[in-house]
Amino acid sequence: MSFEIFLTAIPIVLKGLWLTLLITFCAFLLGQIVALPLALLARARSRLLRWPVKTWIFFIRGSPLLVQLFIIYFGMGEVDAIRNSVFWPILREPLNCAILAVGLNSGAYSAELLRGGLRQIPVGQLEAARVLGMSGFHALTRITLPQVYRNVLPVTGNEIILVMKGSALASAVTVMEMTGAARAFVSKTYAPFEVFTVAGIIYLVIGLALSQLFRGIERATAIPSSATETS
Amino acid sequence: MQNNIYMIDVQGLEKFYGTVRVLDNVNLSVEKGEKIVLCGPSGSGKSTLIRCISGLEARSKGKIRVAGHDLETDCRNIGDYRGEVGMVFQQFNLFPHLNVLQNVMMAPRLVRNQEKATVRERSMALLERVHIANRADYYPEQLSGGQQQRVAIARALCMQPKVMLFDEPTSALDPEMVQEVLDVMIALAKSGMTMIVVTHEMGFARTVADRVIFMDKGQIVEGGTPDTFFDYPENDRTKEFLRKIQHS
Ligand SMILES: Nc1ncnc2c1ncn2[C@@H]1O[C@H](COP(=O)(O)OP(=O)(O)O)[C@@H](O)[C@H]1O
Ligand SMILES: [Mg+2]
Numbered sequence: 001m002s003f004e005i006f007l008t009a010i011p012i013v014l015k016g017l018w019l020t021l022l023i024t025f026c027a028f029l030l031g032q033i034v035a036l037p038l039a040l041l042a043r044a045r046s047r048l049l050r051w052p053v054k055t056w057i058f059f060i061r062g063s064p065l066l067v068q069l070f071i072i073y074f075g076m077g078e079v080d081a082i083r084n085s086v087f088w089p090i091l092r093e094p095l096n097c098a099i100l101a102v103g104l105n106s107g108a109y110s111a112e113l114l115r116g117g118l119r120q121i122p123v124g125q126l127e128a129a130r131v132l133g134m135s136g137f138h139a140l141t142r143i144t145l146p147q148v149y150r151n152v153l154p155v156t157g158n159e160i161i162l163v164m165k166g167s168a169l170a171s172a173v174t175v176m177e178m179t180g181a182a183r184a185f186v187s188k189t190y191a192p193f194e195v196f197t198v199a200g201i202i203y204l205v206i207g208l209a210l211s212q213l214f215r216g217i218e219r220a221t222a223i224p225s226s227a228t229e230t231s
Numbered sequence: 232m233q234n235n236i237y238m239i240d241v242q243g244l245e246k247f248y249g250t251v252r253v254l255d256n257v258n259l260s261v262e263k264g265e266k267i268v269l270c271g272p273s274g275s276g277k278s279t280l281i282r283c284i285s286g287l288e289a290r291s292k293g294k295i296r297v298a299g300h301d302l303e304t305d306c307r308n309i310g311d312y313r314g315e316v317g318m319v320f321q322q323f324n325l326f327p328h329l330n331v332l333q334n335v336m337m338a339p340r341l342v343r344n345q346e347k348a349t350v351r352e353r354s355m356a357l358l359e360r361v362h363i364a365n366r367a368d369y370y371p372e373q374l375s376g377g378q379q380q381r382v383a384i385a386r387a388l389c390m391q392p393k394v395m396l397f398d399e400p401t402s403a404l405d406p407e408m409v410q411e412v413l414d415v416m417i418a419l420a421k422s423g424m425t426m427i428v429v430t431h432e433m434g435f436a437r438t439v440a441d442r443v444i445f446m447d448k449g450q451i452v453e454g455g456t457p458d459t460f461f462d463y464p465e466n467d468r469t470k471e472f473l474r475k476i477q478h479s
Contacts, residue, residue: 128324131285132338133314146328224327225372
């Protein structure tokens with residue numbers, strides 16, 4: 001093991017940091033955006049609405065993320081409707097494929113988290129909202145979701161770290177994020193131990209920062225209980 | 232409204248859960264300002280009846296008209312009530328992520344689009360009335376059961392309801408908190424509110440009720456003024472029920 005290679009590896013791997021953060025942030029956001037409609041549809045009364053969503057979630061959770069990424073990256077070009085669409089220039093980019101794959105994957109997992117959270121809200125609260133005259137939309141946005149998102153915050157903090165780890169797969173489709181940058185450097189220096197150790201440590205630091213962030217949000221949005229008196 | 236003098240009018244109400252008939256030809260007409268106490272053994276259909284009236288429970292058959300609104304059988308038009316039918320639950324059902332004042336202010340703001348300052352003023356006045364104004368910025372979890380139930384009453388009243396329905400409002404409370412809630416309800420009754428109260432608090436019934444109605448097995452068995460009901464019950468099932476609750 002060489003300390004020198006260790007030091008030179010740091011700036012090289014850090015070159016991929018921006019792309020790692022970009023994929024993590026965008027994929028997480030995409031996941032959160034698709035998760036809510038999926039979770040609501042998965043709880044719909046109509047089986048016709050429930051069934052396709054549950055199947056989708058089943059397939060995404062039941063197959064490797066890398067396979068999903070390859071399907072999107074190599075497979076979408078084969079579909080004429082996609083290749084001829086206005087989105088093709090966007091979807092052709094490996095970076096966007098990675099964001100899409102990781103994001104949709106995270107969306108399915110997050111939908112399951114939200115579904116569990118939705119189930120926890122006591123029906124009595126929704127009945128109270130209904131007799132007060134509130135619409136279903138208002139009950140959802142003002143009563144249910146503020147509580148559900150609070151409740152799933154800790155597991156959502158885990159989810160964003162899973163997304164960060166998933167972003168490493170983007171290197172498989174030529175995106176030079178941190179893992180990609182590390183691999184390229186290894187092929188030049190033949191020092192995989194040092195280079196990947198550097199990458200691992202940087203991932204760890206990002207993960208720590210993200211979990212601190214989520215813990216901060218948790219504290220800031222906590223509902224005061226008898227244990228924490230208001231002033 | 233003019234051709235119907237009743238604030239609450241229930242005719243031929245029937246409700247099945249699967250094949251079980253939980254309400255059997257219930258007829259109940261309540262005049263404006265009248266106070267009804269509903270009692271009966273557990274499982275006799277009291278909750279189901281007032282949940283049908285409040286629009287929370289679809290029914291199988293029968294007519295329900297409250298405050299001039301005809302409620303459809305499947306309660307699809309519960310929105311027509313627009314909070315004019317207030318309901319207080321055994322489990323309070325406050326919104327835990329909102330403080331007391333926000334709990335009370337939310338519905339009038341959202342449903343009636345009333346001005347914030349107006350709603351706030353009315354809410355604070357109501358919180359005074361239920362003796363909890365000094366806790367306006369507390370969260371439900373920081374309050375005792377009795378305090379929560381008084382907030383729930385204020386929350387319902389803030390929609391300026393024409394009718395108030397109570398489903399065992401003191402059953403989930405520690406004994407020492409029952410009276411503070413009953414006192415609020417007694418004051419509300421004196422203000423002329425039309426009320427149906429499911430309760431076994433017989434002192435409350437004697438003080439407040441114009442009529443006490445006894446239900447058993449989904450049917451209204453008998454009803455009358457508190458004095459006749461408690462002192463001269465006619466039906467054997469009523470007598471047995473009264474014997475039981477007076478011994479407990
Ligand atoms: N959601 C439900 N599904 C099936 N049966 C129910 C349901 N809710 C109530 N019941 C039944 O309806 C009957 C009346 O219940 P309820 O109105 O709660 O009685 P009470 O309030 O007088 O105790 C009971 O036999 C109860 O088991
Ligand atoms: Mg009941």
